[in-house]
Amino acid sequence: MIKKNILLCVSGGIAVYKGAALTSKLTQAGFNVRVIMTKSAQEFVTPLTFQALSRQAVYTDTFAEKDPQVISHIDLAEWADLIVVAPATANVIGKIANGIADDMLTTTLLASTAPVWIAPAMNVHMYEHPAVRRNMEILKDYGYSFVEPNEGYLACGYVGKGRLAEPEEIVEKIKAALLGEAQKDLPLKGRKILVTAGPTKELIDPVRYLTNRSSGKMGYSIAEEASRLGAEVTLVSGPVSLPVPEKVNLVRVESAEEMYNAVIARFAEQDVVIKSAAVADYRPSTVFDQKLKKQESILTFTLEKTKDILKELGKMKTHQILVGFAAETNDVEVYAMKKLKEKNLDLIVANDVTETGAGFEGDTNIVTLLDSNGHRESLPILSKNKVAQKILEKVIELLKGR
Known part of the structure; x- marks a missing residue:
């Protein structure tokens, strides 16, 4: 088998040590590996470490032209079958997205036509910042692929999404992509799953609305994990500020009525529906055309019930697994x-939203899984990504029972 060439681009963050492990594992897997390091990356791990692990010279300076027969960054750009940026900091993602080429890493990327994979690693709030999300969307539009970060305890002390994907996970993805090796078992391959997420907004007037504290994090984690397990995922989302998981079909809605229509229209073709959205139970019976002015005393308006999406799906379901x-x-x-x-x-996922570490807006949850067969499983405090995995393990079990 012809060896494939991997160009590993390492930018500066605490996860650089995982970049060293990734270099070792790729070399052991039979790939030719060359490494580019930014100046910041060298503050964490020396180039000598990567040189020893890859058995190749490490590139750190655009102007250090050691071979007069070639221009280094052009030669590397043409040599690579795949470029992997791991760890990819917010800074380097921003530079690549905006065409800035001021060091060896960014100059080489601009010069290459090889596929590029970005493996982000950063603080959870940095990862969710609108500028970072915009830059990632730009790179996706350019055709770059992302190896999503994991959730867990971060070096900064936060718990959330931002940990560099494990080297073993990245290597398996590369082997599957470049060597045509069978991917690990994908238990949801061929299944269609619809997930709802986030809050709804129910208009009072042109500037006010009723809503709730749902951040959408739980539903987005479920959608991302279902896609990773091979499912064809549709995510019907209320208004949230979260990056769209890769390979997930996003349907944006605002109101409970819009969510009802979006879900009902797609229900018949689904194998599983997981309804994690926090849909408003009531909406104003009258939506005012003009902004309501401040009253001298109490302002009163009437609320009416919204449609119960989950109850309607329960009446309609034939073969579907329905999770609330x-x-x-x-x-x-x-x-x-x-x-x-x-x-x-x-299946129903129950939690006490007043419990510390559970409920809305946070990156963790504490839930109990209850199914229609009477089985009960209480989970400890976990990241929402881990909770999503546990929910989908149960869904897979229920599908097998069908």
Whole structure:
């Protein structure tokens, strides 16, 4: 088998040590590996480490032309079968997205026509910053692929999304892409899954609306994990500020009515529906055309019930696995079991949103899984990504039972 050439571009962050492990594992897997390091990356690990692991010279300076027969960054750009930027900092993502070429890494990337994979690693709030998300969307439009970061404890002390994907995970993806090796078992391959996420907004007047504290993080984690497991995923999302998971079909909605229509229209073709969105139970019965002015005393307006999406799906379902959420503040399992039965669900994810580490907006959750067969599984505090994995493990089990 002809060896494939991997150009590993290492930018500066604490995850540089994983870049060294990635170099070692790629070399052991039989790839030719060459490494470019930014000046910041060298503050964490020396070029000598990467040289020893790759058995190749390490490139750090655009102007250090050691071979007069070639121009180094052009030669590397043409040599690579695949370029992997790992770890990719917010800084280097921004530079690549905006065509800035001021060092060996960025100059080489601009000169290459090889596929480029970006593996971000940064603080969770940096990862969610609008500028970083915009830059990632620009790179996706350019045809770059992303190896999504994992959730967990970060070097800065936060728990959330931002950890560089594990070297073993990246190597397996590269082997599957370049060597045509079979990917690990994808238990949801060929399955269609619809996930709802986020809040809804119910208009009062042109400038005001009713909503809730849902951030959409749980639903987006489920959509991302389902896609990783091979499913064809549709994500029906209320208004949130989160990056769209790769290979997920996003349908944006605002109101409960819009979410109802989007889900009902797609329900028949789904194998699984996971309804994690926090949909408004009520909306103003009248939406005012003009901004309501401040009143001298109490302002009163009437609310009417919205359509119960989950209950309607329970009536309609034929072969589908239907999963709901019960976010409660008291008697959590009592209310969850009532909802499971009344709405004809197969599985319900129950949690007490008042519990520390659970509920809206945070990066962790504490849930109990209850199914229609009477099985109960209480999970400890986990990242929402890990909770998503546990939910989908249960969904896979239910699918096998069908």
